Amino acid sequence: MPASENRWPRRLEVIACHVSRVEMLSSGVFELVDRPGSSDRFHDTDHARRGPAPHRFRSRANGSVQPGYGGFSLRTSNGLAGAGFDPTEDVESLRRRGLGDHSTVVDIGCGAGTFVLAVAPHCRRVIAVDVSGVMLGEVARRVKQNAIANVETVQAGFLTYEHSGVPADVVFTRNALHHLPDFWRALALTRLASIMAPAGVLWLRDLVYSHEPVDAGAALERWFDGATEDSKTAYTHEELVEHVRAENSTFSWLLEPLITHAGLRIVGCEVDPSRTYARYECVKVTST
Numbered sequence: 001m002p003a004s005e006n007r008w009p010r011r012l013e014v015i016a017c018h019v020s021r022v023e024m025l026s027s028g029v030f031e032l033v034d035r036p037g038s039s040d041r042f043h044d045t046d047h048a049r050r051g052p053a054p055h056r057f058r059s060r061a062n063g064s065v066q067p068g069y070g071g072f073s074l075r076t077s078n079g080l081a082g083a084g085f086d087p088t089e090d091v092e093s094l095r096r097r098g099l100g101d102h103s104t105v106v107d108i109g110c111g112a113g114t115f116v117l118a119v120a121p122h123c124r125r126v127i128a129v130d131v132s133g134v135m136l137g138e139v140a141r142r143v144k145q146n147a148i149a150n151v152e153t154v155q156a157g158f159l160t161y162e163h164s165g166v167p168a169d170v171v172f173t174r175n176a177l178h179h180l181p182d183f184w185r186a187l188a189l190t191r192l193a194s195i196m197a198p199a200g201v202l203w204l205r206d207l208v209y210s211h212e213p214v215d216a217g218a219a220l221e222r223w224f225d226g227a228t229e230d231s232k233t234a235y236t237h238e239e240l241v242e243h244v245r246a247e248n249s250t251f252s253w254l255l256e257p258l259i260t261h262a263g264l265r266i267v268g269c270e271v272d273p274s275r276t277y278a279r280y281e282c283v284k285v286t287s288t
């Protein structure tokens with residue numbers, strides 16, 4: 001699509017950049033340094049509020065301190081590795097659906113690039129997008145280490161990424177869309193649809209609640225009970241609790257209308273037995 005059709009009104013763009021900055025601080029790359037008036041960050045429910053807040057965050061990578069916003073940065077994992085993830089099945093499934101040497105792939109919220117590295121040998125061009133420069137640095141390091149030539153990194157988010165070149169045949173995103181609340185999630189999905197080729201696929205994996213509100217207590221308890229003790233392999237109990245409390249994961253029956261409203265058709269959906277993870281395969285609806 002011509003870049004002009006993908007332009008945002010200036011005011012929305014400014015707000016989107018602000019939201020993206022909030023989410024950058026949630027990536028696990030930063031840790032909370034202090035917040036005046038609160039000495040107990042884990043038990044202060046007030047920090048879940050949005051908006052300007054006088055927190056200070058320290059980069060886990062280089063120790064630099066910068067101001068930020070509250071409620072998002074209390075992940076206890078180290079952020080870089082994230083929870084264990086084997087992308088083989090995703091790549092194989094996408095290849096069965098037409099991913100090939102001609103394909104352009106965008107991984108948005110790519111983290112340290114696990115999917116990026118796995119998909120690169122099977123397509124023409126991979127664009128690794130993340131709001132975190134530290135994550136993208138790790139992607140670049142791994143790409144170089146593996147002598148991969150078809151990967152580009154772009155520091156941007158769902159709300160700010162500007163696609164160039166031929167439209168994406170595959171948009172992949174895993175465990176990242178939950179950073180956005182519904183209003184912004186709807187805009188993000190619409191933006192993703194706008195960069196997709198007519199037969200393009202959105203491969204969306206995320207923490208999504210596929211149960212009824214009345215069952216939430218029992219479902220979440222079961223999920224927490226299954227948590228690991230080692231944050232290098234999966235999410236710990238503390239991280240899961242924090243996710244539910246502070247992140248924007250939503251119900252599948254709220255997410256699905258947002259997907260279809262964005263001009264995408266859900267052609268496949270897999271729900272994890274815990275009913276807290278889902279994978280959606282969506283195709284772009286084209287008018288005939």
Ligand SMILES: C[S@@+](CC[C@H](N)C(=O)[O-])C[C@H]1O[C@@H](n2cnc3c(N)ncnc32)[C@H](O)[C@@H]1O
Nearest residue numbers: 023027109110111131132157158174175176179
């Ligand atoms: C839990 S990690 C998942 C990383 C990777 N997709 C994976 O599955 O291993 C979430 C990633 O989303 C990124 N992120 C947060 N907010 C974002 C936004 N608005 N747009 C794009 N990426 C975002 C974070 O920097 C982080 O790298």
